[in-house]
Amino acid sequence: MSASILKGKKGIIFGALDSQSIAWKVAEKCVDEGAKITLTNAPVALRMGELQKLGEKLGAEVIPADATSIEDLTQLFEKSMSSLGGQVDFVLHSIGMSLNVRKGKDYTDLNYDWMQKTFDISAISFHKLMQTALKMDLMAEGGSILALSYIAAQRVFPDYNEMAEAKALLESIARSFGYHFGVRKKVRVNTISQSPTVTTAGSGVKGFGEFFDYAEKMSPLGNASAESCADFCTMMFSDYTRMITMQNLYHDGGFSNMGLNPIVLKGS
């Protein structure tokens, strides 16, 4: 049931690949709550054609952009402002990719060119997005910018590999840029640290099934689903959270504060 908490708001959603994507659920929820949005993904991801279908369903323009390209970001923001009729109130960065993970490289045997690409796509793109947005005056006052993170930024999950450093960088960029966006435009910047979720990016991590099950047992509320993450993102885009900024917010069923859960030891 919709309470229309985003009525009159406009936003840009990065990173919906298919119906499992967290960004896909966020896009659906935002529109359900009254927002008008544009959707974007890397040109290569758009060739699959799935995002176009979502765009049609939600009445949202689909605009290709490689999030590491300032030129693409500039065009995306110009087209979004024209499609939506002015400045935007919210942006979701839901982007992650590691070639070392994809190609099964061990953390102790990384390819450093790939590692730089990982940082560029998964973290520095967030800085590029915000720097371009600030220069183009994309964001309306009181707006909200979010990126999705994972607890491997703080704790060791060996198979998460170099994505741990990418997420630590992403969270740091949110804090640092949150200061500048706050004082200049009264715009908030936060990261949401989400439970393991079955998606293309998530399932690509070695041993995903095991740590999904482990987190499910460890967390008093169980793993947070993509749908519940969409609910939380929507709330973070609404005026109800207008004083929250520069935070990494755990959305993980309690996992991050657990030391030991007897259920895990019992194995049931």
Ligand SMILES: NC(=O)c1ccc[n+]([C@@H]2O[C@H](COP(=O)([O-])OP(=O)(O)OC[C@H]3O[C@@H](n4cnc5c(N)ncnc54)[C@H](O)[C@@H]3O)[C@@H](O)[C@H]2O)c1
């Ligand atoms: N799935 C999980 O377990 C989990 C847990 C915590 C956080 N996250 C984070 O959530 C976010 C979304 O991932 P997801 O799980 O929905 O998977 P997903 O595979 O559906 O989404 C990842 C997206 O990144 C996009 N992308 C890759 N390179 C890009 C580029 N150069 N420019 C623009 N877009 C690009 C992909 O096309 C894809 O749409 C990621 O930041 C991920 O790290 C996922």
